[in-house]
Amino acid sequence: MTLLAHLGLLLVALASQVQGQDLLNLTTAVQTVTGEAIYLPKPIPVQCAARFQSTKPISVIMVADDGTFSGTSEAVFILGFLQNKLQAPAETNPCQQFYTGTLLGHPVVVAISGIGPEAAALCSSFVAECASNVKDFIYVGTSGYSSQVGGALNAPGSCVPHGVTTQTRLGDIAVTPYSVNWQCKLASWTEQCTGFPNICTYPTEEAGPLVRSLYGQCIFSTKTAASTALADELLAAAKTPLFAANALKLQADFNKTLLDYETSYWNLTSIGTGVTYPPLPAWTGPRILDYTQAAEIDGQFFFSGTPWDMVARNYTALTLNLANNSTLTQYDVTAVNAEEGIGVSAALDSHNSLTALPKISYTFVRGASDLLYAPPLQVSPGNWIDNPAAPAANFDTQYRFAIQTTSTLILTFFQLRCQAAGNSAATCGFTLPELP
Numbered sequence: 329m330t331l332l333a334h335l336g337l338l339l340v341a342l343a344s345q346v347q348g349q350d351l352l353n354l355t356t357a358v359q360t361v362t363g364e365a366i367y368l369p370k371p372i373p374v375q376c377a378a379r380f381q382s383t384k385p386i387s388v389i390m391v392a393d394d395g396t397f398s399g400t401s402e403a404v405f406i407l408g409f410l411q412n413k414l415q416a417p418a419e420t421n422p423c424q425q426f427y428t429g430t431l432l433g434h435p436v437v438v439a440i441s442g443i444g445p446e447a448a449a450l451c452s453s454f455v456a457e458c459a460s461n462v463k464d465f466i467y468v469g470t471s472g473y474s475s476q477v478g479g480a481l482n483a484p485g486s487c488v489p490h491g492v493t494t495q496t497r498l499g500d501i502a503v504t505p506y507s508v509n510w511q512c513k514l515a516s517w518t519e520q521c522t523g524f525p526n527i528c529t530y531p532t533e534e535a536g537p538l539v540r541s542l543y544g545q546c547i548f549s550t551k552t553a554a555s556t557a558l559a560d561e562l563l564a565a566a567k568t569p570l571f572a573a574n575a576l577k578l579q580a581d582f583n584k585t586l587l588d589y590e591t592s593y594w595n596l597t598s599i600g601t602g603v604t605y606p607p608l609p610a611w612t613g614p615r616i617l618d619y620t621q622a623a624e625i626d627g628q629f630f631f632s633g634t635p636w637d638m639v640a641r642n643y644t645a646l647t648l649n650l651a652n653n654s655t656l657t658q659y660d661v662t663a664v665n666a667e668e669g670i671g672v673s674a675a676l677d678s679h680n681s682l683t684a685l686p687k688i689s690y691t692f693v694r695g696a697s698d699l700l701y702a703p704p705l706q707v708s709p710g711n712w713i714d715n716p717a718a719p720a721a722n723f724d725t726q727y728r729f730a731i732q733t734t735s736t737l738i739l740t741f742f743q744l745r746c747q748a749a750g751n752s753a754a755t756c757g758f759t760l761p762e763l764p
C-alpha cells in the first residue's frame with residue numbers, strides 16, 4: 329500500500345467519524361416545535377362552506393365503486409334522492425366523484441372515493457380538512473361474508489363441520505367503526521398452503537396483524553364515543569318498523585334474483601357436510617350485525633376459499649377483542665370483507681389525533697354481496713374440497729341487492745332524522761325505484 333493510499337484511508341476514517349458526530353448532534357439537537365404555525369394552511373370557513381355548499385354541518389356518505397366493478401354504482405340510490413345536486417369538477421378534489429345536496433331535508437356530501445384504501449384515505453382526508461363542517465361520516469358499500477357465524481368447517485383442530493349457526497343471507501348489513509387489514513401476514517407459500525388441496529386446513533403464519541414493525545398499522549380498533557353513537561343511531565334505525573316496511577319492499581327482488589342461488593347453496597352445504605340446515609324462512613329484511621359482532625376485514629387480495637375465510641374470522645375476532653376486551657374466537661364471528669375501511673380509518677384516526685380540531689365520528693355500513701367460499705364437500709374422512717356443483721355467483725344481481733339493502737338503511741336513517749326535525753311526510757319519504 330502506498331503512502332497516498334494510507335492517507336486516503338485515514339481521511340475516510342476521519343470523515344466517517346465527523347459524520348457520526350454530526351448525526352449524533354442532529355438527533356440531540358432536535359427540539360419539539362409547537363404551535364398553530366406548523367399546521368398546513370387549512371381552508372377557511374367560507375371555503376369549507378363552498379366546498380360542502382352548506383353553512384350548516386353536513387353528513388358525509390362515501391362509497392367506493394361507481395359501478396365499474398359490479399355494474400351498479402354503490403351511490404346510485406342515494407344520489408337518486410339527492411336534491412339540489414351539484415357535482416364538484418374532478419380537478420378540484422381527490423375523490424372520484426364529489427356531490428353536494430340535500431338528502432331528505434339534510435345537507436350532505438355524497439362522495440365516490442374510488443376503490444381501495446388509498447383512494448378512500450385521500451377522499452376522507454379531503455373531507456377532514458373541513459372537519460368543523462362535518463356532522464358525521466358514513467362509509468357504505470358491499471362486502472363478502474362468511475356463509476355462517478364461525479364458518480362452515482372447524483379448523484384448526486378436528487376437521488369437522490361446525491354445525492348449524494346463524495346463516496348469512498345476501499343483503500345482510502354490518503354496522504361497525506372497526507377495521508383490520510387481512511394482508512398483514514408473514515408466511516411462506518408452503519406454510520400458508522400446507523394441506524392443499526384439503527380446504528379444511530388452517531393456514532400457518534409466522535407473524536400476524538399485531539406486528540406493526542413489519543406492516544405498519546393493521547388493526548383499527550379504537551373508536552370515539554361519537555362513532556359508537558353514530559353506529560348506535562344506525563342500528564336503532566334498523567330496528568324500527570319503518571325500516572322493516574322499507575326493507576320488505578325488496579322481498580320480490582330477493583325472490584326473483586337470489587332465492588334459487590341461496591336454496592341451492594344451502595342444499596349443497598347440507599349434502600357436503602351431512603349437517604341438516606333448517607330451511608330459511610321467507611326473506612323479509614336483512615339481519616343486522618353490530619360492532620360487537622363485526623369489524624370490516626380488508627384486503628386487496630380478492631379472496632375466496634374456506635382457509636382464507638378462517639384467517640379473516642381470526643383477525644376479526646382479534647380486532648373485536650382489542651376493541652372491547654372480549655374473548656371471541658374465529659368460531660364466534662362472521663367475516664365482512666371489503667377494501668376501504670382501513671384507508672378511511674387511517675385518514676380519520678390520524679385527523680382525530682390532531683389537537684384543536686373537531687373530531688369526525690365515522691362508521692362503516694357493509695352489505696353482504698357474496699359468500700366467501702363455496703359449499704364444502706367431504707370426499708373422504710377429514711378431506712374436504714369445494715363442491716364442484718356450487719351454484720355460480722351472479723355479481724350483478726348480488727351486489728345490486730346489497731346496494732339496495734344498505735341504501736335502504738341509509739335512507740331510513742335520514743328519513744328518521746328528517747321526521748324528528750318536524751318535516752313533512754313528503755319531504756322525508758322515499759321509495760327505491762323498481763329495478764328491471
Ligand SMILES: *[C@@H]1O[C@H](CO)[C@@H](O)[C@H](O)[C@H]1NC(C)=O
Nearest residue numbers: 346349350351352353354356
Ligand atoms: C457536536 O456536538 C459537540 C458537543 O456535543 C460539539 O463539540 C461539536 O462542535 C458539535 N459539532 C457540530 C458539527 O455541530
Ligand SMILES: *[C@@H]1O[C@H](CO)[C@@H](O)[C@H](O)[C@H]1NC(C)=O
Nearest residue numbers: 588589590591592593595596
Ligand atoms: C333443494 O333440495 C330440495 C330437497 O332436498 C329440493 O326439493 C330442491 O329442488 C332443491 N333446490 C335447489 C335450488 O337445489
Ligand SMILES: *[C@@H]1O[C@H](CO)[C@@H](O)[C@H](O)[C@H]1NC(C)=O
Nearest residue numbers: 579580581583587609610611
Ligand atoms: C317471496 O317468497 C316467499 C317464500 O320464500 C313468499 O312467502 C313471499 O310471498 C314471496 N314474496 C314475493 C313478494 O314474491
Ligand SMILES: *[C@@H]1O[C@H](CO)[C@@H](O)[C@H](O)[C@H]1NC(C)=O
Nearest residue numbers: 551556619620651652653654
Ligand atoms: C362492549 O361489550 C359490551 C358487553 O358485550 C357491550 O354491551 C358494549 O356495547 C360493547 N361496547 C363496544 C364499544 O363495543
Ligand SMILES: *[C@@H]1O[C@H](CO)[C@@H](O)[C@H](O)[C@H]1NC(C)=O
Nearest residue numbers: 649650651652653654655656
Ligand atoms: C378484560 O377482561 C378480563 C376477563 O376476560 C378482565 O380480567 C379484565 O379486567 C378486563 N379488562 C378491562 C380493562 O375491562
Ligand SMILES: *[C@@H]1O[C@H](CO)[C@@H](O)[C@H](O)[C@H]1NC(C)=O
Nearest residue numbers: 533642645646656657658659
Ligand atoms: C388466531 O389463530 C391463532 C393461530 O394462528 C391462534 O393462536 C389464536 O388464538 C387465534 N385467535 C383468535 C381470536 O381466534
